[in-house]
Amino acid sequence: MTLAPDHSGGSSDDHADSAEAPSPARRTYSYLGPAGTFTEAALSQVPEARDQIWRPVRNVGEALSDVVEGRSDAAMIAIENSVDGGVSTAQDALATMPGLRIVGEYLVPVNFVLVGRPGTRLDDVALVAAHPVAYAQCLQWLTARLPEHAHLPAASNVASAVGIVDGVSDADAAIAPPGILDHYDLELLAEGIGDNANAVTRFVLVSRTVVAPPPTGADKTSLIVELPEEYPGALLELLEQFATRGINLSLLASRPIGDALGRYRFVIDADGHVRDERMADALLGLRRFSPKVLFLGSYPRADRAIVHYPDRYSDDVFVEARDWLRGLISGEPEG
Template sequence: MSQRPERLRRYSYLGPAGTFTEAALKQVEEARGQDWNPVTNLGEALNDVVTGASDAAMIAIENSIDGGVTVAQDLLATIPGLRIIGEYLVPVDFVLVARPGVTLEDISVVAGHPVAYAQCRTWLDGARPAHLHLPATSNVQAAADLFDDAKHIDAAIAPPGIEDHYDVEVLAHSLADNPDAVTRFVLVSRVVPIGEPTGADKTSLIAELSEDRSGALLDLLEQFATRGVNLTLLASRPIGDQMGRYRFVIDAEGHIKDERVADALLGVKRSSPNVVFLGSYPRADKISAEFRPVHDNDRFRDARDWLREVIEGVEES
């Protein structure tokens, strides 16, 4: 009796093929040879995970130039049942492409994803000062839109290598204002058990302030500071129910199974009316957290043992 073939795991990502998101997904070893599903927006990618249509989704979460991807942050804050299981860094650069025969002097309308356009604005203003920007849903879609005659696009901002996917000519390389720009992507699945610490981890969460008063944010941040937990990201996003109400997107060095991080999260949970734990996962840069000896795991355990012995009336040796 023949065995049924094992089901391929499905991964959703912002398509079409050739995007930076696909480049991030290529870094996921367990995704190689599996079913890759290109989608048109981040909401669709995460909905695939929630409904079970996909096992995981790769989404952009932060850019070294423009900061957090607010759409992704808001979706992770409001869609229950999601967990970040990995992060990946992709260097970001762009080329200017057009259909064969079009020259730089012919260009007046340029398609590009808004984030990409912002990063290439200086070059474009210098090369074609009177150009008009037409937003695209992705960097690759900008190139695809060149062949939509109804849009009247002359050129597109696209990722390097786009000529392997479309019949375009590269008119200029290295458009980005900052050659060191990097986008951070995260792989998101449904809620799964937390893995073990690697020694170079990151923990992500979203927390609301307990009340609108002086010092409320300081109280939240002190939960980390007093336990020696460094934050790599702190961003505010409006909750949306009324003016002046915000939630905070937090990335902290360390793993929830590290004593100092766990103790900090307990403090956050006590002081915040709504905490969304997004995940503890290996850092893409593999940088280990630095902390003082007083915040070592053994120090937390020794302190708990001491307290238990005090309560139980155990005589100190």
């Protein structure tokens, strides 16, 4: 999908100048397609993505491969849902694909409708196509209204409905975003079928490795960390790297490393920015403690909520402590 470029007016001289100077190259953004997905809704929140090239893909791995291999400048992927938790495929892909950085996060309210081919009735539905995350978020409604239904997994929330339209799906109905009715001729069987009216999905914009944007005071830092070995208190020691520096964690999730049973990596979102003294000190502690620390990026929080912390963890305190230590080492008299 390509968004229409800006056709703003200008003088004849402006047009002459533009004819002589090459226009700037347009950027490409990959997202889970086709058009109408929640991922596309998240990408529409990115100001710099407007009037650029939007590339629909089939899965998270393809979106991130586009970035790594240079087909796209950035990719929008779902990373966490307020109901279903972390998106494991995205977390695992970020853990295993080098050279990526999260540069922003975006929140999209999640609501679903149940749709079918024209003429379909709710009583006709036995097989429901749905993305696994969407299916989990509508399970209570489905169990109450369609207790004998079966689930047919789909690649995306829109693909579940497109398969019905194209006749390639055996499903009788599909769970999809409400906007699907604006793009396809489908029968609305039920709306508002999500089990939680306050459900929100968190998306992140991922680019190749870049310098983190300047701190705003309302920032988040994402990391993936492995324990050095299995022993009692190992996870506690990892968490103490943050607790002793007054850093709150908004996400802590475990994912299997895959090389042996019982081996896990930890996906972490910490309040603050890598340029904050307390966060930098925590990362140094993690680096000394863990055999592998993957820095995924520091970026503004989607809710723009200012990160608050006790005064004893302010940047000035860390700077003063370092200056004090330098004075001790250099033999300066203590005042």
